[in-house]
Amino acid sequence: MPDFEALRRDYVRLLIREGVRLQPGQRLVLSAAVDQADIARACAEEAYNAGCREVIMNWSDDALTRMRFLRAESDVFDTCAPWRSLLYNSLAEEGAAWLFLDSDDPENLKGVDPDRIRRSQVASGKAVKTFRMLETSNGFPWCIAAVPSPAWARLVFPDLEETAAVARLWEEIFKAARCTRGQAVADWRAHSDTLQKRVAILNEYNFKSLHYQNALGTDLTVELPEGHFWAGGAEKCTKNGVEFSANIPTEEVFTLPRRDGVNGTVVASKPLALNGNIIEGLRFTLCGGKIVSLSARRGEDILRNATEVDEGASYFGEVALVPYDSPISNSGVLFYSTLFDENASCHFAFGDAYPCIRGADGMDEDALLSMGVNQSITHVDFMVGTADLSITGTTHDGRVVPVFVNGNFAF
Amino acid sequence: MPDFEALRRDYVRLLIREGVRLQPGQRLVLSAAVDQADIARACAEEAYNAGCREVIMNWSDDALTRMRFLRAESDVFDTCAPWRSLLYNSLAEEGAAWLFLDSDDPENLKGVDPDRIRRSQVASGKAVKTFRMLETSNGFPWCIAAVPSPAWARLVFPDLEETAAVARLWEEIFKAARCTRGQAVADWRAHSDTLQKRVAILNEYNFKSLHYQNALGTDLTVELPEGHFWAGGAEKCTKNGVEFSANIPTEEVFTLPRRDGVNGTVVASKPLALNGNIIEGLRFTLCGGKIVSLSARRGEDILRNATEVDEGASYFGEVALVPYDSPISNSGVLFYSTLFDENASCHFAFGDAYPCIRGADGMDEDALLSMGVNQSITHVDFMVGTADLSITGTTHDGRVVPVFVNGNFAF
Numbered sequence: 001m002p003d004f005e006a007l008r009r010d011y012v013r014l015l016i017r018e019g020v021r022l023q024p025g026q027r028l029v030l031s032a033a034v035d036q037a038d039i040a041r042a043c044a045e046e047a048y049n050a051g052c053r054e055v056i057m058n059w060s061d062d063a064l065t066r067m068r069f070l071r072a073e074s075d076v077f078d079t080c081a082p083w084r085s086l087l088y089n090s091l092a093e094e095g096a097a098w099l100f101l102d103s104d105d106p107e108n109l110k111g112v113d114p115d116r117i118r119r120s121q122v123a124s125g126k127a128v129k130t131f132r133m134l135e136t137s138n139g140f141p142w143c144i145a146a147v148p149s150p151a152w153a154r155l156v157f158p159d160l161e162e163t164a165a166v167a168r169l170w171e172e173i174f175k176a177a178r179c180t181r182g183q184a185v186a187d188w189r190a191h192s193d194t195l196q197k198r199v200a201i202l203n204e205y206n207f208k209s210l211h212y213q214n215a216l217g218t219d220l221t222v223e224l225p226e227g228h229f230w231a232g233g234a235e236k237c238t239k240n241g242v243e244f245s246a247n248i249p250t251e252e253v254f255t256l257p258r259r260d261g262v263n264g265t266v267v268a269s270k271p272l273a274l275n276g277n278i279i280e281g282l283r284f285t286l287c288g289g290k291i292v293s294l295s296a297r298r299g300e301d302i303l304r305n306a307t308e309v310d311e312g313a314s315y316f317g318e319v320a321l322v323p324y325d326s327p328i329s330n331s332g333v334l335f336y337s338t339l340f341d342e343n344a345s346c347h348f349a350f351g352d353a354y355p356c357i358r359g360a361d362g363m364d365e366d367a368l369l370s371m372g373v374n375q376s377i378t379h380v381d382f383m384v385g386t387a388d389l390s391i392t393g394t395t396h397d398g399r400v401v402p403v404f405v406n407g408n409f410a411f
Numbered sequence: 412m413p414d415f416e417a418l419r420r421d422y423v424r425l426l427i428r429e430g431v432r433l434q435p436g437q438r439l440v441l442s443a444a445v446d447q448a449d450i451a452r453a454c455a456e457e458a459y460n461a462g463c464r465e466v467i468m469n470w471s472d473d474a475l476t477r478m479r480f481l482r483a484e485s486d487v488f489d490t491c492a493p494w495r496s497l498l499y500n501s502l503a504e505e506g507a508a509w510l511f512l513d514s515d516d517p518e519n520l521k522g523v524d525p526d527r528i529r530r531s532q533v534a535s536g537k538a539v540k541t542f543r544m545l546e547t548s549n550g551f552p553w554c555i556a557a558v559p560s561p562a563w564a565r566l567v568f569p570d571l572e573e574t575a576a577v578a579r580l581w582e583e584i585f586k587a588a589r590c591t592r593g594q595a596v597a598d599w600r601a602h603s604d605t606l607q608k609r610v611a612i613l614n615e616y617n618f619k620s621l622h623y624q625n626a627l628g629t630d631l632t633v634e635l636p637e638g639h640f641w642a643g644g645a646e647k648c649t650k651n652g653v654e655f656s657a658n659i660p661t662e663e664v665f666t667l668p669r670r671d672g673v674n675g676t677v678v679a680s681k682p683l684a685l686n687g688n689i690i691e692g693l694r695f696t697l698c699g700g701k702i703v704s705l706s707a708r709r710g711e712d713i714l715r716n717a718t719e720v721d722e723g724a725s726y727f728g729e730v731a732l733v734p735y736d737s738p739i740s741n742s743g744v745l746f747y748s749t750l751f752d753e754n755a756s757c758h759f760a761f762g763d764a765y766p767c768i769r770g771a772d773g774m775d776e777d778a779l780l781s782m783g784v785n786q787s788i789t790h791v792d793f794m795v796g797t798a799d800l801s802i803t804g805t806t807h808d809g810r811v812v813p814v815f816v817n818g819n820f821a822f
Contacts, residue, residue: 025484034445034470041474048482055479056492059445059470063452068466071459073436081467083498090494 002182004167007174011145012039014177014184014248016046019143020097021244024051027096031058033103036147043099056091062108062151066276069112069120077119080127088131091140095239098135098142105151106336109276117275118305125309125377132377136354137361141237141244146173146339155336176249176328176340192233192245198253198321201411202230205401207393209261210319212346214389216267217283222319222348223261225372227358230255238361251328251343254320256353258372260289262316269345270383273336277302282382284350289315289374291350307350312376317353322346324385324407338381345385346404351378413593415578418585423450425588425595425659427457430554431508432655435462438507442469444514447558454510467502473519473562477687480523480531488530491538499542502551506650509546509553516562517747520687528686529716536720536788543788547765548772552648552655557584557750566747587660587739587751603644603656609664609732612822613641616812618804620672621730623757625800627678628694633730633759634672636783638769641666649772662739662754665731667764669783671700673727680756681794684747688713693793695761700726700785702761718761723787728764733757735798735818749792756796757815762789 002010016022028047032040044055068076091098109117125132134140153165160168174180178187212220232253234243268282281297291314296303307314322329322345329344353374355361360368365375391404402410413421427433439458443451455466479487502509520528536543545551559580561573568576585591589598623631643664645654679693692708702725707714718725733740733756740755764785766772771779776786802815813821 034448037445037472037474041472041478044475044478048478052483054483054487055475057470057472057475059468061448061452061468063448064455064466064468067452067455067459072463072465076465081498081501083494083501086494086497087492090492 004170006182007179008039008042010182010184011174011177011179012042012046014179014188015099015143015145016043016050018185018188019145019245019248020099020141021242022047022050022052022097023240023242025053026240027053027056027091027094029056029058029091029096029098030101031060031099032101032147033149034059034061035149036101036103039147040101043101056096058087062105062149066108066112069109069116074116077116078123080123085127088128092131092134095140095237098140100142100144101147102144102337102339103147103149103152104276105149106155106273107276107278108151112276114302114305117302118309121275121309121378129377132352136352138235138237139239141240141242142246143244143248144246144339145177145248146337148173152337156333172331172333172335175331176343188245188248195233195250195253198409199230199232202253202255202321205393205395207401207403208396209394210403211392211394212266212384212389214386216269216386218266218384218389220262220264220266220286222316223258224255224319225258225261225357227371228255229356229358231354231356247339247343249328249340249343251322251326252320252347254318254354255356256373257316257319257348258289259315259353259369259374260372262286262289266348266384268382268384269386270334270341271336272341272380272382273338274299274302274306274380278336279303286316291315306378306380309378310376312374313351313378315350315374315376316348317351317374317376317379318347318349318381320347320349320381321391321404321409322385323409324387324389329385341383342381345383346389346391347381347383347385349379349381351376351380415581417593418590419450419453421593421595422585422588422590423453423457425590425599426510426554426556427454427461429596429599430556430656430659431510431552432653433458433461433463433508434651434653436464437651438464438467438502438505440467440469440502440507440509441512442471442510443512443558444560445470445472446560447512447514450558451512454512467507469498473516473560477519477523480520480527485527488527489534491535496538499539503542503545506551506648508655509551511553511555512558513555513748513750514558514560514563515687516560517566517684518687518689519562523687525713525716528713529720532686532720532789540788543763547763547790549646549648550650552651552653553657554655554659555657555750556588556659557748559584563748567744583742583744583746586742587754599656599659606644606661606664609820610641610643613664613666613732616804616806618812618814619807620805621814622803622805623677623795623800625797627680627797629677629795629800631673631675631677631697633727634669635666635730636669636672636768638782639666640767640769642765642767658750658754660739660751660754662733662737663731663758665729665765666767667784668727668730668759669700670726670764670780670785671783673697673700677759677795679793679795680797681745681752682747683752683791683793684749685710685713685717685791689747690714697727702726717789717791720789721787723785724762724789726761726785726787727759728762728785728787728790729758729760729792731758731760731792732802732815732820733796734820735796735800740796752794753792756794757800757802758792758794758796760790760792762787762791
């Protein structure tokens with residue numbers, strides 16, 4: 001097995017060459033925590049090796065983010081600075097590649113007034129609407145990938161001391177990214193092909209609805225809209241036609257539910273790191289697509305606020321299938337990071353829907369809504385997979401097909 | 412003497428409470444290197460203690476700045492992103508306080524194509540013109556202060572190992588900032604009062620011209636424009652009426668030369684850190700205010716480019732008096748940082764003039780030019796003080812008065 005430095009170089013190469021698949025002459029926007037400057041510099045170096053036009057840094061810092069949420073004047077959370085929306089929207093419109101190195105402490109905003117978080121999301125949601133719209137419709141190549149921070153590593157491995165916890169988290173990140181043999185790009189592409197085979201089978205069935213059931217209490221019917229398609233693995237940027245990998249790691253194949261077609265009860269199977277807080281024991285009841293009641297053992301106020309940022313936040317926007325026997329799930333590690341935990345488990349999202357529907361390109365919001373595509377400034381994944389999860393699909397001609405049996409694909 | 416942590420707390424307090432003198436409800440823009448996140452967080456904390464509305468971070472990184480200058484596509488240096496000019500100009504217009512924590516490696520851009528640096532300065536000079544104009548006219552409170560980086564500390568103390576060099580540089584910074592007794596704000600105000608007494612004497616003389624001479628080869632006559640005044644120590648923000656200290660440290664009293672009234676030869680007495688490069692042996696000859704020839708033993712191309720960014724860059728914009736026996740000078744340390752070295756020595760600047768002239772408020776560029784106020788997108792200080800420097804002043808009624816004798820004030 002290559003040594004740590006070699007693995008890290010291979011990982012950086014994977015993010016630039018396969019994650020955003022940076023093209024010569026293209027700008028790279030790199031979001032990173034100031035404490036992760038080393039790997040940010042390595043990513044920038046690799047981007048320039050790939051012919052990058054210019055690397056634009058978008059730095060953040062957990063401590064200063066938390067301090068602002070706790071101590072700034074309250075009304076600053078109702079607006080987003082015009083320069084910030086211009087930064088996001090103009091670079092998105094240009095088709096710059098966006099690499100998000102996520103190292104946030106999942107509990108960074110613990111204790112912060114949930115209303116400040118909600119108002120901040122509403123304000124930035126409006127301000128960077130163009131950016132979000134282009135992101136969900138693949139108008140620019142983007143990739144979210146993880147880098148361990150000490151705070152995150154300590155939360156995931158509370159029994160290890162800090163250095164060991166960080167090293168262990170790196171190890172899990174490398175494994176999940178197929179970055180173990182010194183040929184991460186090739187190994188990732190092979191993995192991406194596997195996902196695309198699952199996509200082909202699901203698209204062939206073209207299910208009308210899916211019915212989820214398990215002993216945890218989930219009993220939910222999810223209708224899929226006319227013209228929906230499943231996606232997974234590499235996606236194609238509509239601006240430059242190049243395939244990119246929006247999430248590293250990813251194990252999911254996904255589509256969207258019909259906005260008004262979700263009914264029943266769903267219970268989360270894992271904690272959810274949401275807006276710098278941890279939510280445990282999430283339970284939603286939906287009627288005609290809308291969340292009509294919710295509860296959580298921990299973080300219920302944060303969860304409630306998150307479903308109330310706008311009308312669409314209380315409807316579902318994603319249906320994703322991940323086998324219970326997936327590599328991240330089998331690691332037995334709870335990452336408190338959606339990027340990992342959603343890829344260890346079947347999940348849904350409330351909020352904005354990826355427009356996985358034929359003919360959606362260029363449609364306005366009203367037209368998308370009328371096709372059953374939910375619209376929101378937010379999009380929050382939560383995990384529902386269990387070892388006993390069963391999912392049955394019903395086709396348009398009335399056939400009932402097992403999709404998941406005992407937590408894994410039936411085919 | 413207080414311990415290091417106590418001194419650092421006192422220094423942070425000095426920067427927030429006296430440097431920008433942050434007022435309740437005011438935003439703070441904090442420019443810092445990502446490697447200096449610790450002290451940036453401490454400054455933000457102190458700002459919120461003072462009632463700050465919101466801290467906006469403006470992060471930088473020497474390594475990524477250098478990489479961009481070396482590797483980005485050439486034409487990116489001809490423009491400045493609109494979001495960046497909006498960031499600077501809108502916050503300047505709002506009257507936000509700006510704190511610049513300077514820790515740059517003075518040689519960070521060594522080997523970079525000087526034309527890229529020049530074009531980048533021209534582009535950002537145009538893009539943040541409103542910001543610069545408000546900065547030089549005290550339209551918002553601002554403060555430049557130093558924080559040691561390992562690269563800078565190693566350059567200043569090449570015989571010490573890194574940790575010791577950084578500790579030693581902190582010590583010099585604390586001394587220069589009067590931050591040694593745990594009461595930096597009070598001690599700084601006393602120092603500022605001393606400077607204001609010198610200002611009063613010089614304003615009383617109201618010199619028509621100054622004549623500089625020393626054995627190094629300086630023989631220069633500098634005419635001062637009608638209505639000029641000397642300044643030094645605290646300055647008053649025109650937006651909120653609050654006094655602030657734009658430079659910590661500062662030892663200078665300064666005014667502006669008449670744009671077309673500088674004649675003779677001037678030789679620098681110290682190296683100059685300019686745009687990430689070090690210039691040694693700088694020599695200018697001026698005629699009718701304009702630099703008509705220049706040379707340097709080291710970095711001549713960088714220097715030449717700097718005087719050619721626009722028309723005003725080849726005229727002088729500042730005349731500053733600092734005794735040879737000043738604390739920074741007596742430390743015997745060459746800092747390779749203008750913030751320090753200019754305060755160890757009499758200096759001039761080429762480029763933009765601070766409008767230290769009565770009636771200048773609200774005047775447009777043409778009116779200022781006609782009063783002898785130089786205009787440029789750049790402003791570069793360079794040091795001319797020596798142990799044998801003599802300066803004689805000539806008053807409007809023809810009296811010849813010694814101002815500096817053997818490098819120090821004659822009064």
